[in-house]
Amino acid sequence: MKVFRTKNDNSVYINLISIFCIFVTFIGLAFVILIMELNFYNKLKVGINNTFSTGTIISYYTNKIRNFNGGNIEVIKNKNQDILVLEDEESNLKTYIYVKDKAIYEHVTNISDKFDDSKGQKVFDVNKVSLEKDNKIIKMTIKTYEDDVINSYVNINKSDKE
Numbered sequence: 001m002k003v004f005r006t007k008n009d010n011s012v013y014i015n016l017i018s019i020f021c022i023f024v025t026f027i028g029l030a031f032v033i034l035i036m037e038l039n040f041y042n043k044l045k046v047g048i049n050n051t052f053s054t055g056t057i058i059s060y061y062t063n064k065i066r067n068f069n070g071g072n073i074e075v076i077k078n079k080n081q082d083i084l085v086l087e088d089e090e091s092n093l094k095t096y097i098y099v100k101d102k103a104i105y106e107h108v109t110n111i112s113d114k115f116d117d118s119k120g121q122k123v124f125d126v127n128k129v130s131l132e133k134d135n136k137i138i139k140m141t142i143k144t145y146e147d148d149v150i151n152s153y154v155n156i157n158k159s160d161k162e
Contacts (some may be wrong), residue, residue, distance in 0.1 A: 050144045057104065057124055058152045061140055064097060065154050073156055075133040078115060082131035084138075087111060096120065099129045 052122070061084065063122075065073060068086040076083050084096040094105045096115055105120030128143040140152045 010066075014037075028093075030101055041128070045145060050146055050148065053124065053126065054142050054150050057126055057129065057142055058140065059148070060104070060124065061097070062152070062154050064095070065138060065156065071159060072131075073138070075131045075138065078117070081117075082129070083114075083115065084131055099126060102127060104129065 005104045022079050043092070044066070052159070064084070064086060068088055072085075072087040074085040076085055081098055081100065084097040088094075091149060092111050094109055094111050094113070096109070096117075098105055098107075098120065098137050100117055100120070102125060103122050104124045104126050105117070107116070107120035109115075109119075126142065130143075131142040132139045132141075136156045136158060141152070142150045142152070144150070
């Protein structure tokens with residue numbers, strides 16, 4: 001017995017192959033778009049984290065300096081680290097803010113006690129913060145994890161506390 005093939009039998013195979021090719025193309029494009037979006041998301045996430053962390057660190061230092069505006073504010077160096085020393089004679093306390101192990105630490109102690117960097121409390125993660133005091137201005141230089149450098153200046157105005 002002879003089997004006859006008609007023209008329609010071949011078109012079924014062509015239709016199946018065409019549908020399969022379209023399906024594979026669609027899946028491939030979906031993966032390409034997914035990879036592109038993940039890359040975009042990661043870059044956006046790093047940018048937002050850098051902006052948030054540097055802005056938060058600048059605000060933290062600025063608020064601490066403003067809170068101690070009537071007291072003594074100094075920047076000292078100890079073991080190649082810049083330490084912001086905020087002294088409040090009314091409450092007989094000193095606050096040390098310093099960077100150690102890529103983090104900002106704060107340590108509050110009595111005025112008579114010496115600085116000990118092992119007793120501080122971790123506040124923020126940071127790559128590097130440099131501080132300089134020039135007369136009535138404190139310059140903060142913050143280095144982000146993307147190696148961007150951001151400078152901020154805080155004016156120290158000794159006045160009556162509100």
